[in-house]
Structure formats: C-alpha cells, structure tokens
Amino acid sequence: QLQLQESGPGLVKPSETLSLTCTVSGGSISSSNYYWGWIRQPPGKGLEWIGSIYYSGSTYYNPSLKSRVTISVDTSKNLFSLNLSSVTAADTAVYYCARLRGHTAMLFGRHYYYYYMDVWGKGTTVTVSS
Amino acid sequence: DIQMTQSPSSLSASVGDRVTITCQASQDISKYLSWYQQKPGKAPKLLIYDASNLETGVPSRFSGSGSGTDFTFTISSLQPEDIATYYCQQYDNLRITFGQGTRLEIK
Numbered sequence A: 001q002l003q004l005q006e007s008g009p010g011l012v013k014p015s016e017t018l019s020l021t022c023t024v025s026g027g028s029i030s031s032s033n034y035y036w037g038w039i040r041q042p043p044g045k046g047l048e049w050i051g052s053i054y055y056s057g058s059t060y061y062n063p064s065l066k067s068r069v070t071i072s073v074d075t076s077k078n079l080f081s082l083n084l085s086s087v088t089a090a091d092t093a094v095y096y097c098a099r100l101r102g103h104t105a106m107l108f109g110r111h112y113y114y115y116y117m118d119v120w121g122k123g124t125t126v127t128v129s130s
Numbered sequence B: 001d002i003q004m005t006q007s008p009s010s011l012s013a014s015v016g017d018r019v020t021i022t023c024q025a026s027q028d029i030s031k032y033l034s035w036y037q038q039k040p041g042k043a044p045k046l047l048i049y050d051a052s053n054l055e056t057g058v059p060s061r062f063s064g065s066g067s068g069t070d071f072t073f074t075i076s077s078l079q080p081e082d083i084a085t086y087y088c089q090q091y092d093n094l095r096i097t098f099g100q101g102t103r104l105e106i107k
Helices: none
Strands: A003-007 A018-025 A034-041 A048-053 A059-061 A069-074 A079-084 A093-107 A110-120 A124-128 B004-007 B010-013 B019-025 B033-038 B045-049 B062-067 B070-075 B084-092 B095-098 B102-106
Touching: A003 A093, A003 A110, A018 A034, A018 A093, A018 A124, A034 A069, A034 A110, A048 A069, A048 A079, A048 A093, A048 B095, A059 A069, A079 A093, A110 B033, A110 B045, A110 B084, B004 B084, B010 B019, B019 B084, B033 B062, B045 B062, B070 B084
Parallel strands: B010 B102
Antiparallel strands: A003 A018, A018 A079, A034 A048, A034 A093, A048 A059, A069 A079, A093 A110, A093 A124, B004 B019, B019 B070, B033 B045, B033 B084, B062 B070, B084 B095, B084 B102
C-alpha cells in the first residue's frame, strides 16, 4: 500500500527557506503514470496547491508562488522535496505531499495534463516565526 | 488562474437528508473536477474524480455530476460519519485550484 510521509523542520524563521521532504514507500516514484505534488493549508483555511513534479524532473508551479518555489525529485531515494524561499508568517500552514493520478492527452500537437491527488500524506505543520 | 466558486460555505442537515454542494468554474474545465472530504486534523480524501467517477472504496451514497463550468456533489442519505469539510478541485492542465470548501454539520 502506497504511503507518503512528510518530514522537515516545524519552525522556520522569517526570510529563511522552508525545506520539506516527502518519502514514498510501497511504490516507486519513477512510475510513468503519476505526478507528485505539494499542497498546503493555513490554519482554519482552505487548500492551496503549491506545485507538482514528474519523476523526470518536469515541474508545474502555482503562479502565485512560482518565484519562491522549487520542487525536486530524487528517484534513487524514492522521495521528492519542496523548498519555499523568503518565508513570512503567511506561509504558516500544514503542508501535505500527495500522489497525483490521471492522464496526459495530446491535442492539436500539444500535451495537456489532467492529474488529481489520490493518495495524501498525513501532513506536517510548519510555523514561520522568529 | 481558474477560479472555483463553491457553495454553500456551510450547511446543516439531518441524518438521512439529501445534501447538495455546487461548484462553478470561471471557465470551461470539461470534466476535470474532483471532490474531497476532509475531517478535522486529517488529510483530504478523494471521493470523486473526472466529475462523476466514484473512487474505489467510497460509499455509493456519494455522487458527482456536471461538466463545463457547473458541477454538483450529492450525498443521497447523510450519515453521522459524513460530517466534514468538502472541497471541489479543478485540474485543467496541471493548473490546480480548489474551491473554498463547504463545512457540513449535523442538525
């Protein structure tokens, strides 16, 4: 059974970089059928997609966070990571990693990607405070 | 960005009631919409994908419909364990956005 586990510091200082890792067990991150992603949820608020990555390293980011986000993958260790730079209190949230399932379509000579989260980690709380 | 407008933001219903939540996309997303259930302190759980497909293992009282810009999520007979917050999510070409959520309570 596929499991995802987030890990990383629970407290980050303002202006520093938030770094989290998602370790995948019970399945290979190199499967061609899935993307992998990060989602966050500020206290008492809704869900926000941060970005997604394919095992080859192709990435897609939320435009509102794109300038500060880097997602990377390490297939040898079966994990992927999130770096969010220049954090502020507004980045305080529960951070989830997830597997994305779906399909890629070819339309008019272009690829289109339709993937949704089907397996989630339990989440890790990150607080930004000095 | 594609905006998702979900309503109502909260809902109170009795056990056995039929419950309906709607989600409207700011542009055509075809069938590329999913629904999630989130209980307090837990990660979201996938219930419906591609607007109307029930995820394996999810009770059949949950259903979804719609296409284009207008979508509906229905619980045919509310059970006590269905108390949660429900989110719609569109996934058009990996530009993913969520609705604001609907908090469902027992009356």
